[in-house]
Amino acid sequence: MGRQPCCEKVGLKRGPWTVDEDHRLMNFILHNGIQCWKRVPKLAGLLRCGKSCRLRWINYLRPDLKRGDFTEEEEDRIIQLHGQLGNRWSKIASHFPGRTDNEIKNYWNTRIKKRLKLLGVDPLTHKPYEGTKDENFVIIDENTRTVSPSSSLPRIVPAILSEELREDTRVVDHTKTVDEDEFTSDEVTADLLNNYVALCGGTTNSLLLDEGLMVHRQAGHCNNPSVSQQTFSASFADSNNISLTTSASESVQSIRVDGHSNGVRQWPIESSVQSFLDWDDLNYLHQADYPFF
DNA sequence: AACCACTACAACCGCGACGAC
């Protein structure tokens, strides 16, 4: 069986839609609804194929569309969902009322994808390319208990983290004595390790925890910087289960916790990466004017 | 001013899925 064309293409208009065409399609659908896209153009008096009408309505004319830039939250969520779902844009779009799969796909291809590449992260696998630097910024807000971006932070970090882990992210101020009941040892360490592994990828990592990091141990907590140079092996069987074991001395990667202020800790970032990352120009959403209403 | 490179996004195309007959 040969494939039938979606419509009779002879004499049909293609390319950008005019205001008049938008008017016609809009009026028709608002008054008659959608029963069969194939019949829509004829009934609406349009020289377009049904497919084109459907696309125009779904991606542009639908009154419930949310127009405007994506928020940081939306962007993070897109990356997170893409990590889980891949290029299933309609599935991803279903998590964003008012956004279309086409819009999200375009946003991914034109912006997010490039930025991930600049950060050394493969947009397909969400894992670092070979040779990813081990010194990247991670800022953790201990008040909100979330990993959050700085102006130069690759926001892929919170996005790659599973939602559960993001919600549980905790950071300890090493200038304070923290109540032992407040945090468990592995919780804190696991979060830090997890943040790092989220950035650097891999299923197994050994981390050299450097000066300034307070580590709670099962036998009791320890806020003494002398615990530095402790080496851990973190095994990530899945995103929700992290097993930590203390190992001898070998470390594959190292991170530093350089300091903190106002409840915020930072990992150093490579200056060359920093210059590429301009996330600050995002505007918050605004409702578009619908010219036909 | 003209040209070029780049970006963002609208629109198109081919194909698979699915329901009706």
Added chain:
DNA sequence: AGTCGTCGCGGTTGTAGTGGT
């Protein structure tokens, strides 16, 4: 079960807008 029509999805292309030279 097979055929056909329609819809929806994902990849790709076309083009307007913008900035740099």
